[in-house]
Amino acid sequence: MTASQNPLRDGWTLIVKRECATCVMVVPVIARLARELPSLTVYTQDDLTFPEGVASVNDLDLAASWHADIDTVPTLIFRENGVETMRTAGWQRNEWRKITGIKDLGAELPEFRPGCGSMSVDPDIIDKLRVRYGGEILHARRIDIAAAEDEVEALFARGFTDGLPVVPPTPERVMRMLSGTSRAPQDVVAIAPPDLVELTVEKIAINAVMAGCLPEYLPWVIAAIEAVCTDEFNMHGVLATTMPVGPVIVCNGPGTRSIGMNSGVNVLGQGNRANLTIGRAVQLTIRNVGGGRPGEIDRAAHGNPGKLSFCFAEDELGSPFTSLAVSRGFDASQNTVTVFAGEGPRCVVDQLAREPQQLAQSLASCLRTVHHPKLPFAFDAMLILGPEHARVFAQTQWSRERVLQEVNDRLQLPGAEIMRGAGGMAEGVQEAFKDATLPKFRPDGLLLVHAGGNAGLFSAIVGGWANGTLGSDPVTKLVSA
Amino acid sequence: MTNQVVLDPTSEKKLVSRELLARPATISGQTIGLLDISKARGDMFLNQLESRLTTAGAKVLRFRKPTFTKPAPVDLRHEIATKCTLVIEALAD
Numbered sequence: 184m185t186a187s188q189n190p191l192r193d194g195w196t197l198i199v200k201r202e203c204a205t206c207v208m209v210v211p212v213i214a215r216l217a218r219e220l221p222s223l224t225v226y227t228q229d230d231l232t233f234p235e236g237v238a239s240v241n242d243l244d245l246a247a248s249w250h251a252d253i254d255t256v257p258t259l260i261f262r263e264n265g266v267e268t269m270r271t272a273g274w275q276r277n278e279w280r281k282i283t284g285i286k287d288l289g290a291e292l293p294e295f296r297p298g299c300g301s302m303s304v305d306p307d308i309i310d311k312l313r314v315r316y317g318g319e320i321l322h323a324r325r326i327d328i329a330a331a332e333d334e335v336e337a338l339f340a341r342g343f344t345d346g347l348p349v350v351p352p353t354p355e356r357v358m359r360m361l362s363g364t365s366r367a368p369q370d371v372v373a374i375a376p377p378d379l380v381e382l383t384v385e386k387i388a389i390n391a392v393m394a395g396c397l398p399e400y401l402p403w404v405i406a407a408i409e410a411v412c413t414d415e416f417n418m419h420g421v422l423a424t425t426m427p428v429g430p431v432i433v434c435n436g437p438g439t440r441s442i443g444m445n446s447g448v449n450v451l452g453q454g455n456r457a458n459l460t461i462g463r464a465v466q467l468t469i470r471n472v473g474g475g476r477p478g479e480i481d482r483a484a485h486g487n488p489g490k491l492s493f494c495f496a497e498d499e500l501g502s503p504f505t506s507l508a509v510s511r512g513f514d515a516s517q518n519t520v521t522v523f524a525g526e527g528p529r530c531v532v533d534q535l536a537r538e539p540q541q542l543a544q545s546l547a548s549c550l551r552t553v554h555h556p557k558l559p560f561a562f563d564a565m566l567i568l569g570p571e572h573a574r575v576f577a578q579t580q581w582s583r584e585r586v587l588q589e590v591n592d593r594l595q596l597p598g599a600e601i602m603r604g605a606g607g608m609a610e611g612v613q614e615a616f617k618d619a620t621l622p623k624f625r626p627d628g629l630l631l632v633h634a635g636g637n638a639g640l641f642s643a644i645v646g647g648w649a650n651g652t653l654g655s656d657p658v659t660k661l662v663s664a
Numbered sequence: 665m666t667n668q669v670v671l672d673p674t675s676e677k678k679l680v681s682r683e684l685l686a687r688p689a690t691i692s693g694q695t696i697g698l699l700d701i702s703k704a705r706g707d708m709f710l711n712q713l714e715s716r717l718t719t720a721g722a723k724v725l726r727f728r729k730p731t732f733t734k735p736a737p738v739d740l741r742h743e744i745a746t747k748c749t750l751v752i753e754a755l756a757d
Contacts, residue, residue, distance in 0.1 A: 324672040334668050343673050352671045380675040389673045420733030471673040654733045 190247045191267070194222025195283065196260045198242065198253050201233035203299035205274050206257050210234045212279070212289045220283060228256065228302045248303035249316045255298040259283075273298030310355035313362075318354055320361075320368050323385055325354075338393070343471055345463065345491055349393035360388040363398025364405065365664055372405055373412035375473035376419035377480040382408065386472045387464070394464035394492075399442050400457055403520060404464040406662040407432050407494070410522040411465065415656040421524045421648065422475040425482050428648040429490035431525035431565065432462050433632055435497050435508035436518030438662060444496035448636035451495055451528050451567070451643060462494030487527035495634060501570055502633035503577035510583060510631075511659045518662035523565055523630060524655040525645040533572070534640040542575045543586070546642065547593035551623055553646040557601040557611040559621040563628040563647035563657070566590070569635035572642045583631055594623035625650060630657060688750070692721030697748035699736070700728040706754040713752060722750075 197213060199206040216223050217237045226242040227233050242248055251260070255272035261282050262268065271278035274296040280288045303312060314321075328337045334351045338344055350356065361368055361384070368385035375382040384405065391404050411418045411430045421428055434444055445455035453459070469475045477486070499506050499515070508519040531549045536542035546566065553564045568576075568586075576586050598616040605611055612621065628650060635641070648654050688694060696717055698710045714724045727744055729736045744751055 321671065324676050325669050326672055328668045328670060330667050334670070338670070351668065352673060354669060354671060357671055375675070378675060378677065380677050385671075386673065386675070389671045393673060414734075417733055419735060420731075424733065467673070472675045474675065649733055653731045 189250045191251050191260060191262055192222075192224060193262050193265065194224070195220050196224045196226065196251070196262070197257055198226045198228065198248055198251070198260075198301070199234060199239075199257045200228040200299070200302060201230040203256050205296045205298050206234070208292065208296060209257060209274055209289070212292065213237055215285075215288070216283060219285065244315075245303045245308075245312060246316065248301055249312050253301045254304045256301050257298055258301070310359050313358035314354045317358065321354055321357060321385060322369060322383075323357075323389060342476075343393065345467055345470060347491065349467070350395055352389045352392040356392045357385070357388050360392050360396065360398050360401055361385070363401035364388075366405070373409055375408075375412060375469060376475065377422060378474035380472060380474070382412070382468065382472050387468050390468040390471055391460075391464040394467050395456065395460040396464050397442075397456070397460075400461050400464070402662050402664055403434060403438075403442070403457075403461050403518075404468075406518075406660045407461065407465045407520045407522060408468055410520055410658040410660040411469070413658050416522055416524065416658045417655045418469060418473070418475075419480075420654055422469070422481045424648060425484045426648055427483055427485045427487045427490075427526045428524045429487065429493060430462075430465060431489065431523045431645055432465065432494035433497055433507055433521045433523065433565075434461075434494065434519070434662075435499065435506050435513070435521070436662070437516065438518035439496035439499075446496040446498035446634045447501075450498075450634045450636070451493075458495050459492050462489075462492030465494075466490060466492060489525070489527050493525070493527075497632050498570065498634045501637075503573055504583040504586070504631065504633055507630060507632050508659060511657075513659060513661070519659050520662060521630075521657055521659040523563070523645070523657045524648040525565055526647075528567065528643040528645050531572075531642040531644060532640070536575060536640075539576050539579050539581050539586075539589070542572060543589040544593055546572075547590045550590065550629070550644060551594060551596070553623070553644065555610050557596075557605065557608060559596050559601060559612065559623050560625055560628075561649060563624065563630065563650045565630040565632060565645040565647070567632045567634050567643040567645065569639055569641050569643070570633070570637050571640045573633055587629055587631055591622065591624060591629060595620050596623055690721075691717060691750070693723075694749045695723045695725060695747060697725050697727055697744045697751040699744065699751060699753040700726065701732040701736075701754060702729050703732045703755070710752075710754050713754075 213234045214236050225237055225239045226247050227239040228242050231241055258272045259282055260267055260270045269282045276289050276294045328334050335348045338349050366384045370384045371381045373382045387405055391401055442457050444457045475481055497506050507521055509515055513519050533545040550564055554562050598619040601611050602614050602617050603611040700706050700710055717724050
């Protein structure tokens with residue numbers, strides 16, 4: 184709402200509808216106000232003959248109600264010199280008396296009666312009103328789809344999808360999506376690779392609709408896009424590489440619970456709308472706005488199914504460790520996303536380890552195989568510890584740092600084992616490193632996250648991509664409303 | 665039935681594509697830039713090219729991207745464009 188659009192005049196304004204029992208109850212009061220307050224304007228939302236005996240102004244199109252931000256009827260407002268100074272919703276006798284200055288107003292009525300919902304906030308029509316009265320904030324080109332055309336097929340035909348059907352981004356849905364953020368639609372969030380175009384909140388909202396997001400997910404999508412479009416994350420390279428990686432998005436903070444993200448059973452699988460659609464919205468935005476399409480700039484030899492969406496929440500409440508976000512310098516009360524250039528997950532099975540040293544050894548052995556057991560240092564990895572594995576460490580009070588240290592200690596690789604030709608494998612490091620000891624992971628190159636179902640002595644490993652300034656570093660961003 | 669309207673999810677930008685110059689009749693006398701993208705062993709390939717191009721009478725200048733995972737920095741692209749009449753980029757994989 185902007186002040187210039189507010190149609191209310193100075194003096195008293197009352198907004199009512201016949202369908203509201205409280206409005207009907209106060210009809211005698213309205214009649215008295217109409218007699219005693221010459222500057223009173225009464226708007227009716229549903230029936231021009233209501234209130235009986237009072238000349239009402241037509242608000243059947245709900246323009247006045249929308250622009251005056253009415254959520255309840257009756258609402259009584261007083262304005263002076265173009266500024267609203269008093270407002271009350273429902274019937275509150277003392278408030279009405281104070282606003283009108285009539286000391287014995289409504290003596291025959293109860294002291295209080297709640298009002299009813301304004302038609303301008305009716306869920307069935309609010310989307311249309313948003314477009315009708317606020318739609319000018321949308322700048323995107325409008326595409327007409329013929330009445331005889333199937334709208335889902337039309338979006339496939341125009342090349343806007345990731346291979347799955349998308350929700351048609353109508354102006355109504357996009358306006359609803361934009362209600363999920365306080366940011367202006369034309370705010371530029373990032374420069375989107377590979378085409379290096381300005382990426383606005385509006386374009387992200389359009390793609391978030393297509394992905395199936397709810398408005399409350401939008402701030403998470405925006406934060407993840409801010410994160411992947413940094414030079415450190417290097418989305419251009421993540422797209423263009425022949426390796427099978429894409430952005431893996433780990434969400435932290437109490438907001439993950441508020442929007443219903445999954446951090447438990449089947450955490451990396453199907454079934455949770457927030458997990459799947461936030462990750463999908465990020466990929467659709469890069470595809471559609473940035474221009475990063477498979478077979479064009481995206482040159483992956485195999486890709487992985489997570490390039491449709493790979494997004495999940497860390498299980499913080501059940502974790503014996505500090506969270507990933509806290510380990511990266513954020514507070515546990517903050518909502519964050521961390522992006523990591525990763526492949527699809529693989530499972531680590533160890534159902535017998537009861538001592539932390541045993542489990543650390545198993546995890547290290549499996550982590551050694553990331554991309555190739557003879558390739559050290561060049562690739563990061565994410566270790567997603569399942570709760571039953573985490574419990575083995577928690578029983579002896581191993582911290583996050585201790586777990587990582589113990590695993591990394593077991594991943595110091597002798598050069599003779601990993602040089603080219605060793606073990607009958609051509610792949611490996613140059614012979615010059617024969618007498619050196621090389622770590623599988625660079626410092627901070629192994630990320631630890633706690634997530635998964637409560638049953639199953641398993642963890643998951645996500646292999647990374649070329650790391651550091653050569654390729655990609657993980658990036659964490661705050662989620663802001 | 666009424667027509668449905670959807671909003672364009674793309675950048676709505678038409679990217680500029682520039683026409684390539686005509687292929688020169690001879691490489692003799694040309695200044696040829698060889699761009700190493702920093703992938704392993706790309707330099708071996710470029711060394712061979714440099715030797716053959718020099719023999720054919722071209723002047724060869726060598727350039728190198730900081731990393732193969734990112735586009736060449738704009739200053740490097742400008743330098744190549746102003747110093748060279750031809751450019752060859754060595755890919756790997």
